[in-house]
Amino acid sequence: MPRGDKRKAIMETAEKLFTSRRFHEITLDDIVEAAHIGKGTIYTYFKDKDDLFFQVALSGFDEMCDLLRRRVTEEAPFREQLLQACAAIHSFFSRRRQLSRMIQSEEARMPFSKGPLRDRWLEKRAQMVDALGQIMRKGQSEGAVRPDLPPEVLSAFMLALLRARARELGEGVDPVSDPTLVDFFLQGARDCKPSGIPN
Amino acid sequence: MPRGDKRKAIMETAEKLFTSRRFHEITLDDIVEAAHIGKGTIYTYFKDKDDLFFQVALSGFDEMCDLLRRRVTEEAPFREQLLQACAAIHSFFSRRRQLSRMIQSEEARMPFSKGPLRDRWLEKRAQMVDALGQIMRKGQSEGAVRPDLPPEVLSAFMLALLRARARELGEGVDPVSDPTLVDFFLQGARDCKPSGIPN
DNA sequence: GTATCAGTACCGACTGGTCGGTATTGGAAA
DNA sequence: TTTCCAATACCGACCAGTCGGTACTGATAC
Structure with missing residues (x-):
């Protein structure tokens, strides 16, 4: 070797x-x-076992973030861009399903972690949410997405839907396609009731 | 004592x-x-440390499931019922945020767990998805929700949105209200494009 | 009332194995 | 000869789980 x-x-x-x-x-x-x-x-x-563990988790997270951020820089129509972002995340989820689970599991307890690794982690996560958030902002400026919800919230929703689908991946349930998922989201996020629901 | x-x-x-x-x-x-x-x-x-851990996690999960299932039996219009279910889940998430994280973290690695505890866990989870799924079915039969997605998928999406919001709870971001969230979902799940998007 | 006692909850010092981490060695490659 | 590293021996802190013992309770008998 x-x-x-x-x-x-x-x-x-x-x-x-x-x-x-x-x-x-x-x-x-x-x-x-x-x-x-x-x-x-x-x-x-x-440094030690813990360091090894977090570096493994972080490297996977890194990979996904980079994959995602690369898409954002590209010039494309809003829906197309969102679709590509989803494809990127989806490909990561399915290629490295176990690792995704590990990341998710670790994310769930991040609020309690300490030290520089936590910081790097949060930084990465912020990058990811921001990358998606940029796309959302674009959608808002185009009028395709309701402007009253912050882009980060929209990102979080989109990510949540992707994660939910990813969970079902290996469980025999029909796979929901990217376009179906994205359009589900877009329809929900549409700015269609200017004076509709309270709050 | x-x-x-x-x-x-x-x-x-x-x-x-x-x-x-x-x-x-x-x-x-x-x-x-x-x-x-x-x-x-x-x-x-x-029995041992592991048993203690899983019983703690399970009891929290139990609590949430029961809370949720109690709502489903009630007679109420579809949207109202969904709102109530969300309120139930939300109240659990905010009252016991840490435990929710622990559950989530453990869920992420459930596919690897073994033994009877895993079975009880999966059973509980099935109950929860089913409870929400019943509501979804009702929505579908009323024509308020697109019939092409399985109720379990719709449940999973709804739960994902709730979880996403719960995550932001303590982080200073504006809280999205239950009606906003539910209507976001309902709009996305609406059966409005009979021959629209492929798949 | 009280003596006895079985059943049980509870305690915490102790132990034996485990495993993270270090130090050493010996052999291959350059 | 030197460098690198797999292999291995080793150490000792740590900790899950045990077990002998105490304290309590409530029932039964006298």
Whole structure:
């Protein structure tokens, strides 16, 4: 094995294991054995077990964010752009379903985490919401989306729908297509009742 | 402390701790100290640490399901019923935000869990989706909701929106009201384009 | 009233295994 | 010779779970 690939090998193996069982159920010896590396080698690349875990989770998160942000810069009509963003997220969700779950599980308890890793995480998350938020803003300026809801809320809703669909992915339920999902969202987010519902 | 309240005391303390840090970061000694009980007492009520954890999570889940199912039996117009269901879920989310996170975090990795606890969990979840699904079916039969999406998918979407909003609860962002949320959903789920979007 | 006692809740010091982390070695490659 | 790393031996803190014992309760008998 060429030098420098160690880190990658460790992370890939760790990801596979961490996504299959709980943190405390995975021993470093498990990882060492599965990755065919020496135990000490882990500590040349990672501070400790916790560091390894968060770096695995973060790298997956990174990947998804970058995927998403790349779409936003592209010039395209609003609906098209949203569709592409969804496709990006969806492809990530299905390619790396376990990791998505791990991210989600970790996100659920982020408010309690501490330290610089938490900060990097929140930063990434903000980037993601912002990327989607930009698209939403565009939709609002085009008049396709109601302007009374903040773009971040709209992003959060869109992400929530995507996540809900992703959850069903492996469970035999019919897959809802991207266009169906996006149009469900767009119809709900439409600015159609100027003086309708209170609040 | 009156006799017999030990079990409750243990679960309440455990919930507080388990929702604040990760499973492996909480020792039974932590719980014992915080609950002012003897360590052995835990084992008169719970099989082991894992059992305690899942019973805590399950009891919260139970609570929410019951809250929800109680609403479904009531006779009310479709939109009203949906609003009430949302109110129920919302009240649970805000009263027990930490626990919701814990449930969510655990749900994310349910596919890997094993044993009878997992089964009870899945059963509860099915009950919840079904309760909402019943409401959706009613909406479909009234023609208020598009019939091409399965009720479970609609439930999942509704739950996803609620969860998304719950996440923002403590973060300074404006709270989206129940009617706004429900109408967002209803508008998106409306059966308005009979031959519109493909799929 | 009280003596006895079975059943049970409860306690907490103790233990034995586990596992994160370190130090060492020996062999391959350069 | 030096560098790198897998392999391995090792350490010791940590912690889930145990177990011997105490305290309480309520029933039965006298």
